[in-house]
Amino acid sequence: MTNHDRSRRGGLRTSAAVALVVTAALGLQGCGDAATTAPPSNGPSSTSTPSPTATSASPSASPTATQAAPAPTKTPELSVMEASKPASLVIPTIGVQSELVHLGQRSDGTLEVPTEGPGSPASWYTQSPTPGERGPAVMLGHVNATGGGPGVFAKLRELKSGDEIKVPRDDGSTAVFVVDKGVQYEKDDFPTLEVYGNTPGSELRLITCDGYQESTGLWDYNYVVYAKLKV
Template sequence: MTTKNPGHRGGIGASTAAGVLLLLTLTGCAGGTASTPDAGAAPSTSVSPPATPGTPPATSAPSSAAPAAAPPAQQLPPVMAASDPVTLAIPSIGVRTDLLHLGLRGNGSLEVPEDTGNGAPASWYNGSPTPGERGPSVMLGHVNALGGNKGVFADLRKLTPGAEINVSRTDGSIAVFTVDRGALYSKNEFPTLEVYGNTDGAELRLITCDGYDPATGLFDDNYVIYATLKA
């Protein structure tokens, strides 16, 4: 399987997330796709009301007034240097998996691991920051597998806030994340910017399918784990 690196790893801005990540396709989810919605209309521009006739123009502040102090620079959370991920471990649910490095298909959907019957390894989206870098690092995994077996991310729903997620990296370091929350989204209302948008610190997203519909044999939802680099 070939991989494509769409380029910048420093997080995905609004225009990129809306324009490139059009589909989130997990082939281990019975072919279901998650269409990401439009990013929304741009905020309207504020327009000052016209001056009332006969009202004198506002005067400027006296030149002797002291200039306003510049606001202090925002202190961003510390992060790690770039280093590609090798393995993912989630001790509380017994997960340990090697990580593939996959990119985007020609139609803008994310490549996912091919299911060979055991749920396949999880994959890291190589267009996102490496785990520990500033921004959201994105990983995908199957919820089910061929032959009725469990996928590598079958138990993501069991994760609770505070659970640790460990990512071993090629430089020998381990990025340790703690779970903030899990969220269930309809594939028709997938919140692209919330999941893939830039963040001040180093964060992690684990994504799988959910909401199996036996009538169609498809998964209607995605389940997403949000985690933050442990200080």
């Protein structure tokens, strides 16, 4: 994510979140190489079942009196789409129109990242759900290009709540997401489960480097945009 060769410390962090299961967490070094780290546990929390409580009828209570049980609350179904690989990424408000490369992990378990040349496209992480499926689809992009100039995610910070992100897919459909928020995180304190953990509906994460330090030539932060599938 940077044109400074000495900035290979810390970087994007991601995980292999397949459908609703987080299986691994990866730290992308300096928007370049990656180191594998163990994610926090994402298993179901244990709950205790209360024991039945014995009660005695009040002498004054009518034997025929009954109390109506509250009507069950129905959880609305969240919109999701069938699986289909993403073809491109369009963010109208910041002028992004990028083809998508599909990248996974190297043989050593580290994360593949887009090249850093001018015009380098964003990438979809293949071990995350396809955009529109249930769970968080993950996309990575550089904030600047090798030799200077803006990267594909140079204006990611300009996105505001309510802005739309469009992802045309291989099946001819387009998954349209609405931005919820953007958050800057220190690379040494990255909230893996918040970013890559299970979600009840279809969501999208756009991730780039942030917080360039002139004194060190390092990017000390990541910037993450959270978006949800438009209903």
